Amino acid sequence: MTFKQGIFYQIYPRSFKDANGDGIGDIKGIISKLDYLLQLGVNYIWLSPVYASPNVDFGYDISDYFSINPEYGTMADMDKLIAEGKKRGIYFVMDLVMNHTSSEHAWFKSSLDPNSPYRDYYFHRPGKGNKLPNNWTSFFGEKAWSKNADGTYYLHLFAQNQPDLNWDHPMMYEEFKKIILFWLNKGIKGFRCDVVNVMCKTDLENGKNRLFLKGLEKYQSTPKNHMYLKRIHKELIEPNGAFLVGETVMINTQQANDLLGTESEKELDMMFGFEHMDADQFLVKWFKRKFNPDKFNRILTKWQLELPWNANYFENHDQPRSVSRYGSLHYHKESAKMLSTVLLTLKGSPFIFQGQEIGMTNVDYKSLDEYMDIETKNIWALAKKLWIPKFYRWHMIKTVSRDNARSPMQWDAKGGFSTGKPWLRINHNQTIINVEAQTDDGNSILSYYKRLIKIRQQHPVLIDGDFVPLVIKKGVFAYHRVLGNQKILVVVNMSSKYRKFKHSMDGEILLQNYPPLEMKRLRPYEARIIEVQNDQV
Ligand SMILES: O=C(CO)[C@@H](O)[C@H](O)[C@H](O)CO[C@H]1O[C@H](CO)[C@@H](O)[C@H](O)[C@H]1O
Numbered sequence: 374m375t376f377k378q379g380i381f382y383q384i385y386p387r388s389f390k391d392a393n394g395d396g397i398g399d400i401k402g403i404i405s406k407l408d409y410l411l412q413l414g415v416n417y418i419w420l421s422p423v424y425a426s427p428n429v430d431f432g433y434d435i436s437d438y439f440s441i442n443p444e445y446g447t448m449a450d451m452d453k454l455i456a457e458g459k460k461r462g463i464y465f466v467m468d469l470v471m472n473h474t475s476s477e478h479a480w481f482k483s484s485l486d487p488n489s490p491y492r493d494y495y496f497h498r499p500g501k502g503n504k505l506p507n508n509w510t511s512f513f514g515e516k517a518w519s520k521n522a523d524g525t526y527y528l529h530l531f532a533q534n535q536p537d538l539n540w541d542h543p544m545m546y547e548e549f550k551k552i553i554l555f556w557l558n559k560g561i562k563g564f565r566c567d568v569v570n571v572m573c574k575t576d577l578e579n580g581k582n583r584l585f586l587k588g589l590e591k592y593q594s595t596p597k598n599h600m601y602l603k604r605i606h607k608e609l610i611e612p613n614g615a616f617l618v619g620e621t622v623m624i625n626t627q628q629a630n631d632l633l634g635t636e637s638e639k640e641l642d643m644m645f646g647f648e649h650m651d652a653d654q655f656l657v658k659w660f661k662r663k664f665n666p667d668k669f670n671r672i673l674t675k676w677q678l679e680l681p682w683n684a685n686y687f688e689n690h691d692q693p694r695s696v697s698r699y700g701s702l703h704y705h706k707e708s709a710k711m712l713s714t715v716l717l718t719l720k721g722s723p724f725i726f727q728g729q730e731i732g733m734t735n736v737d738y739k740s741l742d743e744y745m746d747i748e749t750k751n752i753w754a755l756a757k758k759l760w761i762p763k764f765y766r767w768h769m770i771k772t773v774s775r776d777n778a779r780s781p782m783q784w785d786a787k788g789g790f791s792t793g794k795p796w797l798r799i800n801h802n803q804t805i806i807n808v809e810a811q812t813d814d815g816n817s818i819l820s821y822y823k824r825l826i827k828i829r830q831q832h833p834v835l836i837d838g839d840f841v842p843l844v845i846k847k848g849v850f851a852y853h854r855v856l857g858n859q860k861i862l863v864v865v866n867m868s869s870k871y872r873k874f875k876h877s878m879d880g881e882i883l884l885q886n887y888p889p890l891e892m893k894r895l896r897p898y899e900a901r902i903i904e905v906q907n908d909q910v
């Protein structure tokens with residue numbers, strides 16, 4: 374099973390399954406659900422960080438890359454998880470954070486001493502007069518520098534507890550070589566590389582004036598970044614038959630192709646782009662605009678046509694739930710199935726985020742203290758400072774907060790996630806949206822995902838076929854996948870209105886999310902996968 378043939382499933386361990394009743398998901402909980410993932414048809418699990426961490430950014434602030442966060446279990450549990458997965462033909466992709474560590478990491482603690490050999494593992498710099506070393510701002514809407522006790526400052530593109538690593542330091546590659554080989558030797562098959570295209574800084578001079586992410590041009594996909602990715606892929610990944618999927622922010626298709634490298638000098642094997650995620654925002658994600666499906670589908674089509682292979686996703690632990698964002702709660706089942714139809718028939722590796730397979734929605738929290746995400750709390754405070762009225766601040770976090778994705782998995786109607794009090798409240802709609810209710814219901818979203826994954830595995834055209842656009846109009850999105858004499862037509866309606874579709878839909882219907890009906894019009898959020906005659910060959 375190559376990464377190109379596999380179905381990927383992302384687990385956010387803190388919210389997946391709690392096995393010891395402390396309200397926090399853990400590795401034993403994941404082991405207990407491997408058969409569920411096997412039945413769903415999953416081949417690879419991307420595991421968000423389980424390393425030791427003070428949890429300021431819930432794992433994306435790593436204090437020790439060689440040990441497991443005790444809340445999630447032990448290294449023995451991790452070895453068992455990998456072994457139990459292997460028994461079922463399910464392999465693991467670890468999350469690798471190379472841009473920053475936790476400020477609790479031994480390297481950083483030691484680096485606070487100016488004479489420490491670790492001093493230049495980070496960017497400790499003196500201020501300029503009473504000013505910060507430069508004007509850069511962080512991804513979490515703060516200044517990108519924080520003060521050390523000795524009056525100097527250190528750089529952090531994310532939270533102040535996530536100091537950036539200095540990849541100009543000759544030891545940095547050696548350190549991550551040890552980390553990568555440690556986990557590859559444990560039998561994992563690949564890495565999801567966190568914000569992997571911001572980790573090398575050309576210099577620390579002031580950045581151009583821009584509303585958000587001042588300094589971006591100083592660290593986005595720099596030449597040194599490309600050099601390190603080539604080296605990691607050639608010296609560590611290829612010799613171990615592994616692969617890299619990169620989280621690559623703020624890039625266009627040209628920059629994406631550069632980050633794929635070349636046949637002889639590979640960098641990333643695939644990556645998560647963000648252009649489709651930005652289709653429903655003004656400037657930044659906090660200012661939402663009405664979802665325009667045609668804009669969304671034009672962006673998807675561009676990436677389908679301009680990249681040889683994509684890592685396709687509509688959800689992850691940083692994004693709101695797709696059925697709430699791109700679908701409809703009124704047509705909950707139909708729209709969740711429609712979105713999955715596109716996700717699993719686009720060219721590239723499909724990534725399903727935990728709970729997406731049952732149509733989990735954005736959370737129904739009523740007050741700020743129900744939210745746990747540092748970025749959400751930062752933005753609330755920043756918006757308050759900017760005099761944004763309370764009703765709109767509330768609208769911002771309700772629609773955009775990352776906690777929309779992180780509420781505990783809904784296994785059954787009354788708390789299958791944990792016997793204890795969950796670390797983050799479960800959505801009250803677990804009474805109707807849960808795995809147990811959908812498992813034996815042939816018409817459920819879960820059953821649809823299972824059939825869809827089978828169809829994908831049985832039709833090589835859906836894996837290796839060319840993507841041939843046909844229609845993007847008024848919410849209708851249609852395209853062919855073509856491989857030799859195999860040809861499949863995918864037609865979906867991403868709107869709540871009935872829509873005309875004038876092209877032929879003759880052929881064998883492999884799957885649809887509505888009962889069959891001889892009709893030229895598409896019903897709200899309708900989706901059809903049709904095997905058609907390939908009259909071109
Ligand atoms: O959610 C975002 C900002 O609003 C994204 O830009 C996100 O910060 C960015 O995609 C990087 O995300 C990754 O690195 C972060 C820092 O490690 C971590 O908080 C995210 O969870 C992770 O996916």
Ligand SMILES: [Ca+2]
Nearest residue numbers: 391393397399
């Ligand atoms: Ca637990």
